[in-house]
Amino acid sequence: MVSKVVLSLNNLHVKFKTLSGTVNAVRGISYDLYEGETLALVGESGSGKSVSTKAITKVLPPNAAISGDSITYKGENLLKKSDSKMNKIRGSEIAMIFQDPMTSLNPILPVGFQIAEPIIEHQHLSKEKAKEKAIKLMERVGIVKAEERYSQYPHQFSGGMRQRVMIALAVACHPHIMIADEPTTALDVTIQAQIIELLKELNKEFNMSTIFITHDMGVVANIADRIAVMYAGKIVEFGTANEIFFNPKHPYTWGLLMAVPDVNIKDQDLYTIPGMPPNLLHVPKGDPFAFRNKYALNIDLEEEPPMFKVSDTHYAATWLLDEKAPKVEPPKEILDRWKYFEDHIENKQKEG
Template structure:
């Protein structure tokens, strides 16, 4: 399997008036060509900072202290801004969370979709507009030909998100980064956008990094899932492994707090406490103050990754040899039992 993207020991901090925020701390993951990798976690866990680093779109007060980001074997961190401008939009494209702030209110939709193609592929305005029309039809804009000269405010929220997707896809990028692209949409439109992205991925064979805090969305879109907490990836595996055989207590908490059709009258689980203060990151496992299964070693030393399977690993001392056996929350056990039953059928 060809790796199109590799992130190795990435560490990023931000200089603030209060001090240095250690936002990303030793993050490692890769992206296989043609797959969808979902990165999930609470707000502030480092999801968006990680993906903005891939695009080299970090704020001025950000410092990439160490690590490398390899795109097809070349370190993005060592490229000049001019080199990055030739990569952004053409080879790696990004869909941002709020389509209204991503679109220029003074430019019609046809020109906005065509702009990236004209810049990177050097095609004529006529040819670029023809391709823009093809993409707008592909993403499901009704009467697209008649709406090329319309402006963003003349479209609904769901249509604007489709337009943003068309802009990101116009050059057929090798990697598409989707930063919570369905958050501002209602459930019905969310489902349509997810199906649209899956359909387009198959048609143009792009690889997707999907950022979200909504595990329900992840189940429908991801091949693999990386769970982030406190600026670190704490568990990574296939979608089935993360959803049905999670190993990290934080992943247990996320899954237990998600309503399902099997959820009874009992209250949904809520992870106690708050995310860590990354101005002063904990010495040990960042999740230990909120972890009811924490051991003494969690307060002193951050856990390494322990392998659960060749595709599944988690950073928790509960997987260490000699660690006490604990029973996951009832919702996690229920998921595991239901998954086993379906596998036997």
């Protein structure tokens, strides 16, 4: 059975005008999001993950310019919608969990009221009914003594509890799509695991489709159905979780996988990808990853690679997949981590 497409990005571009020039933050990305799935966007900071998702709901700053063919939701192009029409979609149909709840929550308003507010706005419930629903949501996301804590302020909550408040706020109107922007980055490992489990439960409970943004491939193994690897504003590899973890094709993906520490490997050196991502004020000629890629070919310095098809669900933008390219296998260090990822993905599939 083919899953229904709930959101479709087609050739999305985002540019920022700055005093130094124009930053090409997102450069022509396309993908579909399916009903009920979790799609992970992974990559280093500055790869365009958060910017691309903020473009969906048009919550970028004034110096941003969004262009492209379409962002299709419910048969309509969001790129053509006015801000007033987008206000009806934001929060009610497409919701976002931000990375830092302390800066995302209003410090001078009680957390319970902040959860109740969109319920009043979008579902047109009375203040009393909205409060009742907000308290139930606070209980559902694991906030004990929710009725008492309804009137407390963000600074009175721990980091993990603030993130639970953000999740309750995001699901308050039962959105169709959830965008989770690095929701576990600032949390310790134990709380991080709890938040991941909560998000997976809510995804099923509310029948949501989720876009999960992270730089942590270990987290991705626990939650993603499909993965888009982003670098320098573009998607450089796309596939199912199994394909990305156990048959990666792009050298950048290899680097991300090798950078994940495995507690089962003793005395391992932590791997880092050499060099720095390019300055997108001036996009380099050829493949932007070429200068960090020890497998780079001469053509990488001249021409950006197209997306090569690996399977019906797996694509990668690397000249190593060209029929004329030399045969190059993933580094052996990736093999050491496959058991780690296999265990995480197997657990996820058992739950699902």
